[in-house]
Amino acid sequence: MNINNQTIIIGGGIVGATLAIKLAKAKMPVTLIDARPKMTEQDWKVKLSNRDARVYALSLSSINLLKEADAWQYISDLDRKADYTQMHVWQPNGVGDLKFADEHASNLLGSMVEPFVIDHALFLAMQNEEVKPYLKVITGQKVTNLDWLGDSVGYQVTLKDKENEQRLCAKLVVGADGRGSFVRAQAGIQLDTLDYKQTAICCAIKTQKRHEATARQAMLTTGTLALLPLADITDEDIKNPQHWQSVVWTLPTYDALSLLTKDEAHIANELAFATGYELGNIEKIESIASFALNAQQAKTYISNNLVLVGDAAHGVHPLAGQGLNLGMLDVAALFKVLMDDYKRSCNKQWGLLQTLKKYERQRRANNSIMMHGFSAINWIFAGYHTQLAPVQHLRSEAVNMVSKNRVLMNWFNKQASGL
Known part of the structure; x- marks a missing residue:
């Protein structure tokens, strides 16, 4: 035919x-x-x-x-999305957190939605x-x-x-x-x-503290660790909302594969420690998977x-x-x-x-x-040579300067929205 x-x-x-x-x-x-x-x-x-x-x-x-x-109306009607009004980026061993959108603002930056x-x-x-x-x-x-x-x-x-x-x-x-x-x-x-020689571990977690409609990303020396709000789908979740999040944890491939051999409790403990207990302990962990990273x-x-x-x-x-x-x-x-x-x-x-x-x-x-x-951002935080103390100091100072510059922060806010 x-x-x-x-x-x-x-x-x-x-x-x-x-x-x-x-x-x-x-x-x-x-x-x-x-x-x-x-x-x-x-x-x-x-x-x-x-x-x-x-x-x-x-x-x-x-x-x-x-x-x-005409697809968004169905996502809204299903109420299967987690809107976020803030983005918080930080480095555990540095100074200067980046917070996109004012803590008390309610302007929408975007929504977290599951693929299916x-x-x-x-x-x-x-x-x-x-x-x-x-x-x-x-x-x-x-x-x-x-x-x-x-x-x-x-x-x-x-x-x-x-x-x-x-x-x-x-x-x-x-x-x-x-x-x-x-x-x-x-x-x-x-x-x-470009092969990053990194592997991302992804999972869903329930945290002790609420995510407060904030997308979080820790810039670790091993790679980035993202905590992204998930929609509340069960009656229990709806009664006590904003505790479920999606995790994308980037690690050197050897470290990731080694961690994946451990049980769920061990992975949850390592994950909470890696975040600096930003949202407290991890109470539940589900659907652990991984994928190799390249551009x-x-x-x-x-x-x-x-x-x-x-x-x-x-x-x-x-x-x-x-x-x-x-x-x-x-x-x-x-x-x-x-x-x-x-x-x-x-x-x-x-x-x-x-x-x-x-x-x-x-x-x-x-x-x-x-x-x-x-790729450059990933290298700046996770590259081998960037772990030297002088480079770490310069990186921290740069992040601190950006965090205090309203013009730059407004520009980053616009870029995050895609508009």
């Missing part, structure tokens, strides 16, 4: 699904291909009944994009009547081949499930299929990579009739929790340049290479700055 489409998005995660809804709402025909099996209502119900240790720190710009996709909660909201948004006529969703099928048929035609995409094979054609293919992007590999696009960026985000977004284009260190937010900024930029040039051509030209180049110019340089900036 051969189906002609204006756009095929490969990868049904948050970035790909958001772009698909945005295009469909603009009445631009789009097909979204998600290799994951189709979820039933019962599947969603079971998934939503559990707490996920992972969480995305959504900036205000990402929240606004989800609002435009966002997935579910986007799934519901795809059922909206204004979206359905222009959006075709294919689930449970894997893309096996991409064939470029020329600028005027675009790509032929071959799909296969357990029994059938089908081919689709589209003028534009969008790769939103994650760090190990098949689309990127098929297009022959190479990667710049990567595609040498180009585009090719003829093809473009990369999100993790398929770039992956950054998790120390600032900006990975998804950068991907959502990709979506906003790509949607705008596509629609602007389409309207400028009197609704005739779609996804031209010159249009895609505008997107790449806007996003690749910015993402490079963010990627290398996060």
Whole structure:
């Protein structure tokens, strides 16, 4: 079967699904291909009944994009988010804490939301009547081949499930299929990579003290340790709120793997000690997992009739929790340049290479700055040579000076919001 489409998005995660809804709402025909099996209502119900240790720190710009996709209302209705109004960054052996937003302010900096909660909201948004006529969703099928048929035609995409094979054609293919992007590999696009030789331990914890709507990050000599507010989901949590948090603890890989051989009580004690008991003892710990850390960026985000977004284009260190937010900024930029040039051509030209180049110019340089900036911050605090006493002193004084500079702190607040 051969189906002609204006756009095929490969990868049904948050970035790909958001772009698909945005295009469909603009009445631009789009097909979204998600290799994951189709979820039933019962599947969603079971998934939503559990707490996920992972969480995305959504900036205000990402929240606004989800609002435009009509997905944010479902997250709000479910009350499965933890808003935060402050960010607290500190170094245990230094001076000068960084606190973004005044202690008594109530201005929203962002929201912590579990990945599958966002997935579910986007799934519901795809059922909206204004979206359905222009959006075709294919689930449970894997893309096996991409064939470029020329600028005027675009790509032929071959799909296969357990029994059938089908081919689709589209003028534009969008790769939103994650760090190990098949689309990127098929297009022959190479990667710049950086191995941090670090591993992140993630888990959900219940702390003795409340998080007070504050996202915390300790800059340790072994790596960063983030404590991110989690939504309260049980009746017990709601009666005594703000005690559950998501942890992303960066350690040298050997140390992380060694710690993971210990029991939960030992890990909880080590974690509380590492935070300097900022929130007291850890009363419960759940869903301990780990992943190796590296940064990567595609040498180009585009090719003829093809473009990369999100993790398929770039992956950054998790120390600032900006990975998804950068991907959502990709979506906003790509949607705008596509629609602007389409309207400028009197609704005739779609996804031209010159249009895609505008997107790449806007996003690749910015993402490079963010990627290398996060790498530099990680090295400044966790690099071997930066543990020398004189360097530690200079680092502490620099942090202290920044913390007292209102102009710089206001600038950092703006950057954190993504606006």
